[in-house]
Amino acid sequence: MVTDVETGDIIADLVTPGERAIIARGGAGGRGNLHFTSSVRQAPHFAELGEPGERKRVRLDLKLVADAGIVGFPSVGKSTFIATVSAARPKIADYPFTTLVPHLGLVSIGPSQSFVLADMPGLVEGAHAGSGLGDRFLRHIERTRVMIHMLDVSGMTERDPLADFYVVNRELALHSAELAARPQIVALNKMDICGDLGLADRVEAALRRDGWEVYRVSAATHFGVPELLHGAWRRIE
DSSP: EEEEEEOOOOOOOSSSSOOOOSOOOOOOOOHHHHHHHSSOOOSSOOOOOOOOOOOOOEEEOOOOOOOOEEETTSSSHHHHHHHSSSSSSOOOOSSSTTTOEEEEEEEEEETTTEEEEOOOOOOOOGGTOOOTTTHHHHHHHOOOOOOEEEOOSSOOOOOOOOHHHHHHHHHHHOOOOHHSOOEEEEEOOOOOOOOOHHHHHHHHHHHHHHOOOOOOOBBTTTBBBHHHHHHHHHHOO
């Protein structure tokens, strides 16, 4: 996406293969020395200067194109999930912001059923204003057709997964109302190490009351993952 820095106007948004746009026009070219040859001057050592071209200060933003994107707070298991379901191999570690740039993976769930999944950097409160890696995250998620909203229900952190869910959605809405309205399905992750099933029950019940589609999964053990992927595929179709 090409934006004029001075005016803020979007000059071009290139979204299809082979698409082109003129950002700044070059000036009319001058005539070369060939135009000034004569019978007595076979190779003149001068030429005509061209006209100056347009000068613009622009910003170029790359937005990845994926069918589905995994969103959520840092360290909820997004990178582990995409490594489990595709050939993508993002860096995985138990500390915030391990993922610094989005990763893409091709997920195949049947002979003619596959989609591109993006693992997005973690989102925190204030992301719409640039906190954490919010700026990098939000511009990429705009291209996805469905979001897999991942929550950590292991009970091993001090955060409330239900509060995290609404914080992330609030940041999406503050960035773009259209983005906030994008289809979402919710993945309650780390069920394999969930020490309090009551927490998962409470979160799932509250989300289902609000009309969300919820899946219990473990990215590490693959528990519930096929059902989640088929749910994402139905939304993409």
